[in-house]
Amino acid sequence: MSTETHEARAPGGKLVLGPPLAGDEPADRSPLPTLIRSGFRRIRRAISRRTPKGLYARSLIIIIAPMVLLQSVVAFVFMERHWQTVTQRLSAAVVQDIAAVIDMIETYPADPTFSDVTRIARDRLGLNVLVLPSEPLPAPAPKPFFNILDGILSEEITQRINRPFWIDTVGESRIVEIRIQLPDHMLRIFAPRNSAYASNSHIFLVWMVGTSLVLILIAILFLRNQIRPIQKLAQAAEGFGRGQPMPTDFRVRGASEVRRASLAFIQMRDRIERQIEQRTQMLNGVSHDLRTVLTRFRLQLVLLEDGEDRRELEHDVDEMGRMLEGYLAFAKGEGGEEVGELDLERLFLRFESEAALKNCTIETEIAGDPLVTVRPDAFTRCLNNLVANAMRHGQAVRLLARHDDRWLSVSVEDDGPGIEANQREEVFKPFFRLDEARNIDAGGTGLGLAIARDIARSHGGDILLSESALGGLKAMVRVPA
Ligand SMILES: Nc1ncnc2c1ncn2[C@@H]1O[C@H](COP(=O)(O)OP(=O)(O)OP(=O)(O)O)[C@@H](O)[C@H]1O
């Protein structure tokens, strides 16, 4: 396919400004930019996977990384400029002294032992000079990996003396040995290392690293104090989401932004609690009134003549009573209950005996600690609703609990008709029932799953519906342990 036909087919031959949308790039476009972009994306992802996620660690990196960078640059420039220059000057001075000694030896060759020259060199120049009979230079000494003295000294000798030489800057630590071949003699010079080399420059580096360690320590202490209120706020908010009481040590502390967030959180929490309380109060009032009316109905029904009509009316009144209780339970929520310990083993035993009554087979398994920390009544009601649904719709039920140090998940499976994938969100809506469409008169109100999800969410978790291996529905409750 040519490019022209491709362009001709483009609707209206529109001129595209800016980057094209993904997926509508022409086929013949060079893949290079895409490659670069995906490369960058991969690098970014790899970096973000390796960088720490916590605010504390991140702030420390924000402080430490520029400091390390700055120090590396300063250290590098210092080594490059100062240290090298000073060493060069010192080396040059030593080499000049040696050149003077050589000049003296060559200008006054009368004394065969050169005792005057060696004395002057020792007393005035600090050099230990031996004038030996001519002999070949030894093989070059091994060069250390990082030694600027070796390089600089060799360079200076080549420049200022220009005779065959041999140096050993490694051998004995405080002394540098230099051998120079003269036409008739071999000169062996021992010079103190620190007269040729800026040996105490590393003190600068030691100071630099030392002070930055102190700085980092101070930063750690300060940051800890700044970040602790944020961590406490996060903990309190998380706990509130799970219905736990406010931690006793929670205070409005820290920087002004954190204080504002903490205050806003406390106000929000109070407002929500007030609303829940109002709702409960109102419902209690309504339920009390309705219950009174229902009781009056029942009394009047007893006075009626026994018959088909009366039984039907009684049935209706009973159902109204049951529905009323259901709505109340839903509207009240389980907010008031305190967190406590629930024994899953005992709960599962109860489900087993219930299944036996209903002629269902049930299979249970608990992986991990059966004691879980939840709001016991609420969580029992949540599982109850799921198990009741499973037993109502299926014959075989499987209960599986998994409890590790982060999550508690309980799955309830059955071999019933299941729920179509597109209905799995709908059934969580209050009063939504599929049974009527399926023509099953199971007598539910359609609140079971809504209540169950409400409870799971108030624990900071959720319920997920999927298909079970048994053929029916699999409902999975997952809450933080
Ligand atoms: N295990 C299941 N298998 C098949 N359908 C189910 C299952 N559980 C629930 N459903 C369907 O989802 C609908 C909603 O369930 P929900 O528990 O909310 O209400 P309900 O069981 O009808 O009434 P309630 O639980 O209030 O007595 C039910 O009407 C039922 O059709």
Ligand SMILES: [Mg+2]
């Ligand atoms: Mg139900």
